[in-house]
Amino acid sequence: MKSPLNQMTDRADTQPRIVLYSHDTLGYGHLRRNILLSQALRQCAASPDILLIAGMREAGAFALPEGVDAVCLPAYAKNSDGSYAARDLGASLNSLQKLRAATIKSAVDAFAPDLMIVDNVPRGAQFELDPTLKALRKKGRTRMILGLRDVIDDPATVRSQWLRQRNFEAVRDFYSQIWIYGDPALYDTAAEYGISDTPDCRVSFTGYLNQSGRLGSNAAQAAVGDLIGDDPRPFVMCSVGGGRDGEALCDAFARSALPPGHRGILLTGSQMSSGARHRIQKLAALRDDLTVVEFVQDPIAVAARATALIGMGGYNTATEMLSLAPPSLIVPRVRPRQEQFLRAKRMAERGLIDMIPPDRLTPAMLETWMASAVSKASGTTRPLDMGGLDRVRAMADEAMMDHRDRIRNTA
Secondary structure (H helix, E strand, C coil), rough: CHHHHHHHHHHHCCCEEEEEEEEECCCHHHHHHHHHHHHHHHCCCCCCCCEEEEECCHHHCCCCCCCCEEEEECEECCCCCCCCCCEECCHHHHHHHHHHHHHHHHHHHCCCCEEEEECCCCCCCHCCCHHHHHHHHHHCCCCEEEEEEECCCHHHHHHHHHHHHHHHHHHHHHHHHEEEEEECCCCHHHHCCCCCCCCCCCEECCCCCHHHCCCCCCCHHHHHHHHCCCCCCCCEEECCCCCCCCCHHHHHHHHCCCCCCCEEEECCCCCHHHHHHHHHHHHHCCCCCCCECCCCCHHHHHHHHHHHHHEECHHHHHHHHHHHCCCEECCCCCCCCCCHHHHHHHHHHHHCCCCCHHHCCCHHHHHHHHHHHHHCCCCCCCCCEEEHHHHHHHHHHHHHHHHHHHHHHHH
C-alpha cells in the first residue's frame, strides 16, 4: 500500500500543482497578493491545485478560492528597526526559524509542486527557504519563480541587503524567472535594484495586479452587508492593513470631522495592539458617524462604494486604489523600509493619488483633504499597465508546460 506522500507525488504527475510562499511578517499585503494570484492561477488551462504557505495564522481567516488551501506557519513579528522576533510563541528567533523551515520543507516535499512562486524574499525570511530550495534543485521537478512587488526599499539599501544576504546568488542558483508585479513606467524595479536577465533567469514585468476581480466574491459581498447595510449615507473609508503600525492614522481619522452628510468606516486590522485598538474604539463610541471594525475578510467591495479612500501605502492598498480609481489619499509608512513612501511619491507625482507624509499627519489635514475629495468624481482610467493577472496566468501556463516537457525529455 502506498503512503500518503507517494500517493500525492503520483497524483502530481497528472494534476499540476503550484506552491505560493509568503513570509508575512508585517500586515496582510504578501498574503493578500498570493490569494489574488491563486485566484488567477486557478484559471490556468490545467486548473492546478494550489497550496499557500503563509507566515501567519490570519491566513486561516481569509476566504480561499476553490482548489486552494493553506499551511499557516507560526508567525514572526517585525520590529520597528526591521529586526525579527517570535510574534506569539515564547521561542527564540533561532528555534522559530528552524520550526518554520522544517514545516515548509515537509509541506513542499509532500505536495511535489510543478511550480513554486516565492514572494519578495529569495531565501525566505531568516533564510528559512534554504533547505527547501536545495531539495527542489536536487530533485529537478519544480520550476522556481521569484515574484517581486514594484518597490522593495530605497535602491542603495536593497542592493546592499541583497549582496549581504547573497540573494543575487540565490536567484542565480535556484530561480528560472523573476516576475515583477509592476509597470516600469512608474518604477523600473529591475534597473533600480540591479536585477537583470541571465542565461538561466529571465526578468519580466507583468504589470500591476488589478484587484477588481475580487469584487464579486462572497466575502466581498458579505462585507458590504455587514459594513454598509441599509445606511444610505455616503462614506469615507480608512484602512491600515494589518494595523501593527497604523495607530497614528487611525487616531487622526477617528478625531477628524467628516464632510457634511458623510460617515466614516475605519478598519484597524487584527495586528494592532489591544491598547491602541481600545483607544480608537473609545473615540468612535463618542460619535454616531464612525464605524470601527477590527478585521474584514475582503473589504474591496466596500471600498468600491466609498466616496474617498484613505490608507497606508502598501502594494495591495495602492493597487486597490489604482483598480477602483476613487479620490485616494496615502499616508505612507517610512520605517523600517522606504517602500511605501517611494511608491506613494511616484504615484502622487503622476496625479494618481494624494499623499501626506506621516510627520505632517493631523486631523485637520485629513479634514481638509476629505472636504475636497468628496466633491471630486472618481476617475475612469489609470495610465498604468494593470494587466498583471492575465500575464501571470499566461506565464504560469507556459512555465508549467515547458518544465514538464523538459522533464519528459530528460527522463
